[in-house]
Each structure stands twice: as C-alpha cells, then as structure tokens.
Amino acid sequence: MAVRDTLDRFDRYCELLYALTGVEPVISDIEPRAREDGPVRAISYIGTPEPGYVTGFTYGLSLSSHPDWGTKGRELCVTVRSGDVEWSQVPARVVAVLRGICPFNPGQVLGYKEPYVADSSMNSIVLAEPAVALGSGPLNLGGIEGGARMLDLVEIVGAYPIHSSEREFAYLHGFDALWSLAWDRFDPARAPVA
Template identity: 30%
Template sequence: MRLYLDHLSDWAGREPESHLITADGTEPPVFAFTCPGRFGMNTISGFTYGLSLVPHPEWHLGSPELFISMDSDNSDWVLAAGYVASAWRGKERYSAGDVFDLGDPISPDESEMSVLLLFLVTDLEPEFTRIELPGGVVNLVQLYPMYESELALLQEKGAAEFLSTEDVDFHDPRRPPLNH
C-alpha cells in the first residue's frame, strides 16, 4: 500500500487523509483517501485502496481502484467511493458503465444524488491512472454521481453520451437532474 499511497501523495502534494472503510479485522481492508483542494478551493477528490486486492475473473489487464472528484468540501463523496469499493468487491466487475445505487443520498446536505456511475477517468492524466505495483497493475476508474431519476436516460444514451451532455458539470453536487 505504501507505493500506492506515495503515488497519490505525489499527485496531491501531501499525504492524503486515510479512512478505513471496512470493519476492523476485515481482510483485505478497504481504505478511502481524501485529497481536499487539489482542483481548487472547496473541492474534494479521493481514491480507494483494497478493491484491487480481491480478484475478479474478468480482470485481465489489471485491477481497478476508484477515483472521485466533486466541487464540495464534504468527504461523504469519497466515503461513498469507499463504500462502493467494499460492498461489491469480488462480485461486480467494476467496468465502464457499471452503476452502483446506494439507495440514499450520498451527501444529503448538498444533493439528492444516490447513484454512482463508473466510467473512464476524465480528471487525471492518463499516465497517472495506471499504477504498477509489486502485486500487479492498478487501473484507476472514475465515479460520477447521478440522480436515480437519470437511470432511464443513462440506459437510453449509454455512459459516454450521458457524460458528454453539454452544459452539465458532473462535479457539481447541486446540479439539477437531467430530464429523460
């Protein structure tokens, strides 16, 4: 984990704040690392670690870890990424287009968004998203928060077209929901 954390620290300019997501004694544990302010004041970014340590038969070119970035200073967004990493690991493939419905708002003070869409990373340099570690390659993938009411539109358009909707800032927790 040290090499992974060093990689994140180089990007963040300091060591990220660590949050243990899984219960004590869970092996391997899942952590979420928060990096406030990397994309400006009142922004939060975060990464998971521990998802990639539980194998999945569809992972051939590396194992995923999750990244999220929001225009917020609330760590709930990063903790939600940690929850997604721990709740479905070993079961889901964590591939582009996968959807994780948390059932409740991620950050209730800011937004009613309760779903996380996993897709390619748009906020990081491509060379940063592939991390070679002694245990294998880790590929970062990004989570994009969305409203449950947007699921039909996502299904109709597909993830790439949905995330390419003009004049929509998918980092804004207060953005209005897209209509179908």
C-alpha cells in the same frame, strides 16, 4: 483475497498518489462487507485538484480480481466541487459493498437506495475515465523481489455522482447517451438532467 494486502503495498500506493497530487491525504477505514476480503480505505485529498474541490481514491478494490480486468487491478477515484470530505468516501463505500460481486467497468452505472451524502439527493455513480490526470498507464504497486520490481498494476476508474433518474436513463439509453448530456460532472448539488 487479502493476501495481497501488505503495509508496503498500501504505502507504495499512497506514495504514488502523493507524487500525483502533492498533498497529504486524510485516510478513512470503511467497513467491508466481508472482513476476509481485506480492508477498504478512502484516501481523501482536500483542495485537490484546486481549492474548493475534494478528490478521493479507494484502496481495497484491487485486492480482489475480476475476469474483465485481465492482469490489472482496479481502484476508483472521485473528484467533486465541494468542501464536504464525505464525497471523497463515496467510492470506497460502494467498493465495500460490491467488491467481489461487481466488475466496476467504465460505462457501468451503480445505484443505492439512499443518498450518499446528506444535503444531496444523489444516490448513484457512473464509472468512466478519471477526472484527475494520472500520467500514462496504470500505477505499479509491485515491490522489489530479487533486485527486480514486480508488477502489480492498478488501473484507476473515475466515479461520478449522479441522480437515480439519470441512472435509469443510462439503463434505458446506455452510457454514451448519459455521458453526452450537458451536465457538470463536478457539481454534486446540481439538478438532474434526465
């Protein structure tokens, strides 16, 4: 799995994210479940998309594959209204545990037994379209080979922190029912809506 991981590939990903955000990131390594699967990194942007927010992208999920993805890889992205950079690392921690096991499909709800961040009771995420504008289509991390750019397409999936009661609501009623409720998708300190 980690054969696709090269410093050039990671650098291209960071360059594409810089073109989208215009901000230098804070990069954190997250311990993967299995080292042979390759690295997992949290790429955090403080004050993005605006002051008072933090945005985080994963790197490492796209080193694996899943039949649901077709020819594209996937990475996750979270945006919350918080000054706590730990929120930007939540998707990378989820990827570190579930990569190779979970398809990470939009509409999927994933949970954990403990809160993701201190001072919050949220211990689940729901996957959907990313909150950050990413341009049109997937990112191409492919390098140049023989004078032609190779394709290595990566789709970004949004991750939104939710409460365990909301996770259970989605299990019972489906993603659309949860998504249609009135809740602030950027507030990790909000009360549960279900």
